[in-house]
Amino acid sequence: GFLRLVQTENGKTIFLEPTESVISLDKKQVVYLLFNAKNHYYYNAKCYDEKNGIKYYTTLFCPSKDTLAAQYFGTGALALSMKKYELATKWFERAVKRDTAFCDAWNSLGIAHQHLNNFKKAYWSYIHGAMTNKTNEESWINLYYLMKMSGDTINAIKSLEHLIENAPTNPNGYSELWKYYKEIGESEKAIEIKKRAELKGIKVE
16 A cells, blocks of 8 residues: 555645654645555655656665564655655664664665765665675665765775675676776776676676
8 A cells, every 4th residue: 555645734744654753744745655565565665746756766675574664764765855864864773773684774874874964874874784785786886975975085996896796797886986997097997897897798888
């Protein structure tokens, strides 16, 4: 079934599921989560706006089969899409407390912390997400961007190398590292990465 936001008489829209959650939204926004009731987890989440269409969409990499963890994640995803970052962190923290192997929740927690400039917490959230499932592209790449933003070239490169090592057929690790080497003037290393990708049948551009 669907978890919906309902519009109240005072013109505000509030999200009332799970019961602990209340997120006030603008009058014209209609937001819902698509819930896979059969398997008891959110396999994707969509945020709709009547005027602008889809604003938020995610396909989960390692969805939780813990019903409450999935509901907490869904509520956090709504808060994140509404830029309510502090509220989002609370729900994602509940999700990972329920299911410590929920790598999507760890990754989303990192994103919320990063928006709040809590970079140390963002770092550890991404690390948890990556270590929980080492082929998890999102956490490795988000960690890369965090390290890049922090000016930490060595660990930015390591993040992408870890992605390549653990997911050797994923083109994004090669592509991001190739672009980064070009960006920092390491043309020979960029060529080397391109050759490594080609050996896997991956075109880097």
